[in-house]
Amino acid sequence: MTTDNQQDLAAYAIRLGDDSVIHGHRLSEWCSNGPFLEEDLAMTNVALDYIGRARNFLTYAAELTGEGVTEDTLAYDRDCLDYTNLLIYELPRGDFAFTTARQYLLDEFELLFLTALTQSADETLAAIAEKSLKETLYHLRRSKEWMLRLGNGTEESRARLQTALEQLIGYTPELFEMDALEKELAEKGVAVDRASLEQGWRSACDATFAEAGVTLPDVAWRVKGGRTGFHTEHLGHLLSEMQFVQRAYPGCTW
Amino acid sequence: MSENNLIPILPQEEFERRERRRSSVVPEIWNLLDSVKDPEVPVISIWELGVLQDVLVTDGAVTVSITPTYSGCPAINAMAEDIELCLKNAGYERVEVLRQLHPAWSTSWMSVEAKRKLADYGIAPSQKDDEGIACPHCGSFDIKLVSHFGSTACKALYQCRSCSEPFDYFKNL
Numbered sequence: 001m002t003t004d005n006q007q008d009l010a011a012y013a014i015r016l017g018d019d020s021v022i023h024g025h026r027l028s029e030w031c032s033n034g035p036f037l038e039e040d041l042a043m044t045n046v047a048l049d050y051i052g053r054a055r056n057f058l059t060y061a062a063e064l065t066g067e068g069v070t071e072d073t074l075a076y077d078r079d080c081l082d083y084t085n086l087l088i089y090e091l092p093r094g095d096f097a098f099t100t101a102r103q104y105l106l107d108e109f110e111l112l113f114l115t116a117l118t119q120s121a122d123e124t125l126a127a128i129a130e131k132s133l134k135e136t137l138y139h140l141r142r143s144k145e146w147m148l149r150l151g152n153g154t155e156e157s158r159a160r161l162q163t164a165l166e167q168l169i170g171y172t173p174e175l176f177e178m179d180a181l182e183k184e185l186a187e188k189g190v191a192v193d194r195a196s197l198e199q200g201w202r203s204a205c206d207a208t209f210a211e212a213g214v215t216l217p218d219v220a221w222r223v224k225g226g227r228t229g230f231h232t233e234h235l236g237h238l239l240s241e242m243q244f245v246q247r248a249y250p251g252c253t254w
Numbered sequence: 255m256s257e258n259n260l261i262p263i264l265p266q267e268e269f270e271r272r273e274r275r276r277s278s279v280v281p282e283i284w285n286l287l288d289s290v291k292d293p294e295v296p297v298i299s300i301w302e303l304g305v306l307q308d309v310l311v312t313d314g315a316v317t318v319s320i321t322p323t324y325s326g327c328p329a330i331n332a333m334a335e336d337i338e339l340c341l342k343n344a345g346y347e348r349v350e351v352l353r354q355l356h357p358a359w360s361t362s363w364m365s366v367e368a369k370r371k372l373a374d375y376g377i378a379p380s381q382k383d384d385e386g387i388a389c390p391h392c393g394s395f396d397i398k399l400v401s402h403f404g405s406t407a408c409k410a411l412y413q414c415r416s417c418s419e420p421f422d423y424f425k426n427l
Contacts, residue, residue, distance in 0.1 A: 038401035038411065042403035048407055049324055050326070052324065056355065123356070126356075128355060131358040132325055134427050138403075138427075141402060142402040
């Protein structure tokens with residue numbers, strides 16, 4: 001594999017790692033803030049899965065990059081402009097309905113994405129996907145049940161869920177966007193063709209929403225920019241907390 | 255347990271793992287590592303759990319391969335440290351612990367014996383498709399799910415309707 005190819009592959013692994021670490025961090029914010037103990041545990045357990053997933057992707061990216069780069073320098077030493085996570089992952093955790101709705105939308109997406117990634121021509125990416133997919137099946141089981149419970153619960157819970165979906169909908173198209181890098185890697189059989197997943201994702205979601213008595217709105221607005229470093233204001237606040245210890249005490253270890 | 259009456263059919267990966275141990279030229283190291291337990295479930299060893307994948311010795315340096323149960327399982331660090339400590343105490347100077355993701359860990363690699371130990375410890379062992387779970391305290395099948403995620407990523411929380419006791423269930427993965 002030539003150096004260019006390795007750089008592309010590393011960039012792709014960083015993207016997937018960034019999505020995972022930011023999502024894991026957002027979920028971890030529920031630690032001790034959950035509505036009750038069981039859900040507190042559930043959200044932090046899912047957070048752990050995502051942080052583990054991030055470590056796998058970022059460690060691989062670091063191996064491909066060399067030059068002293070590690071999973072930790074990638075996670076803790078890069079600023080907003082260098083982070084390439086999609087915007088939906090960095091939005092503040094909101095209320096329980098918002099966190100649940102985002103988790104559900106992402107779980108349906110991850111199910112399709114990881115299933116496709118297990119077929120990657122790159123063995124390491126395929127192995128990470130194989131491992132993560134098993135975890136996502138459990139995440140989806142829980143988030144789907146909560147969608148039904150909130151949607152069919154009280155007027156309040158349904159209204160909050162509907163509001164969350166309206167706030168989230170414009171961030172979902174970015175999940176299916178292919179740029180030059182991912183198109184090129186997809187042609188080599190390494191990356192997943194995200195665009196091809198959209199229809200399946202939408203119909204899976206619509207089926208759940210029908211059951212939950214809510215509607216996933218049409219995409220009337222959309223924002224993007226995560227992959228090119230154009231983030232919402234929220235990412236900076238998240239990083240300032242996540243990276244604080246490494247910024248205050250560079251290179252410190254546990 | 256009815257499972258004892260069945261002829262166990264091993265998954266291919268588990269068959270290969272057992273073959274690696276059976277045909278190993280350093281069985282004494284595998285035996286030493288039987289003393290390394292899962293820190294969260296100290297009644298079963300990393301071998302029984304399916305985490306211990308391979309042991310190789312090259313020019314006196316020991317390489318131990320392990321696979322995590324879940325991507326973010328914090329116990330994997332403790333297991334790696336325990337492996338190093340165990341082998342260093344036995345006189346092996348150079349020990350390296352490698353983490354591998356493939357094949358992805360599965361509860362189907364656990365032996366009937368390991369599952370019995372789990373149940374004795376108070377954790378309901380994993381069942382195919384998460385169906386037919388029995389209360390580890392009284393054996394009742396009249397149970398209800400409390401939470402999909404329990405005290406660790408690998409467990410879910412249940413409650414028994416017969417004896418009212420809550421219990422952890424080792425999720426099927």
